[in-house]
Amino acid sequence: NETLLRDEIGRYLNINPDNIVAGNGSSEMIELVMKTFIDKDDIILSFIPTFSMYSIFSKIYSAKFVGIKSNDDFSTNMDILIRIAKEIKPKVIFLCNPNNPTGYLTDKNEIKKLLESVDSIVVVDEAYMEFARDSVVEEISRYKNLIVLRTLSKALGLAAIRLGYMAACEDIIKVIKKVKSPY
Ligand SMILES: *Cc1c(COP(=O)(O)O)cnc(C)c1O
Numbered sequence: 127n128e129t130l131l132r133d134e135i136g137r138y139l140n141i142n143p144d145n146i147v148a149g150n151g152s153s154e155m156i157e158l159v160m161k162t163f164i165d166k167d168d169i170i171l172s173f174i175p176t177f178s179m180y181s182i183f184s185k186i187y188s189a190k191f192v193g194i195k196s197n198d199d200f201s202t203n204m205d206i207l208i209r210i211a212k213e214i215k216p217k218v219i220f221l222c223n224p225n226n227p228t229g230y231l232t233d234k235n236e237i238k239k240l241l242e243s244v245d246s247i248v249v250v251d252e253a254y255m256e257f258a259r260d261s262v263v264e265e266i267s268r269y270k271n272l273i274v275l276r277t278l279s280k281a282l283g284l285a286a287i288r289l290g291y292m293a294a295c296e297d298i299i300k301v302i303k304k305v306k307s308p309y
Contacts (some may be wrong), residue, residue, distance in 0.1 A: 135291055138265050145293050147302050152253055152277040159249055160187040162305045163217055171216035173202045174225055177215040180220045195235030200228035202237040208243045210254045234260040241269040249273045256281030263293050270295050
């Protein structure tokens with residue numbers, strides 16, 4: 127049952143179960159963010175290379191995907207991303223952390239700096255965070271523009287059961303639930 131599941135995830139992440147929405151993999155959560163917040167011609171910003179579904183869903187929802195190239199050693203520069211975000215005002219910023227496919231891990235303080243510098247919704251996709259450290263999931267109570275995505279597909283090897291979830295503040299969860307199908 128859904129309440130039991132959210133209670134269990136809440137304990138696992140040390141957050142309030144009311145701040146969680148679970149669904150058919152984090153892929154559904156990525157699409158749900160688009161469905162909920164993206165209007166035609168909105169800008170979606172990300173470092174590249176990154177998880178391909180961000181740009182694929184951007185296309186499907188008629189948004190403009192802007193990718194900022196990683197450095198040759200796969201590191202990324204948050205100050206550049208913040209500067210560009212201030213300029214082009216993306217509706218949503220996707221940050222895959224650790225990043226698929228490069229494995230680059232962005233420092234938590236860099237993500238906090240981003241959250242404090244922009245009005246955009248910042249989606250931190252933590253599909254591989256069980257293999258790393260520096261999750262920002264507990265920051266959802268502090269930042270109203272933060273969405274964290276998690277999945278059982280990678281560390282737990284359960285891709286076929288299709289279970290992923292999002293953590294965010296009450297206001298975001300409320301509007302996401304209005305858009306999400308109940309199944
Ligand atoms: C695998 C993956 C997903 C999607 O996984 P689901 O099976 O839909 O939960 C999302 N984001 C990243 C970065 C991934 O690598």
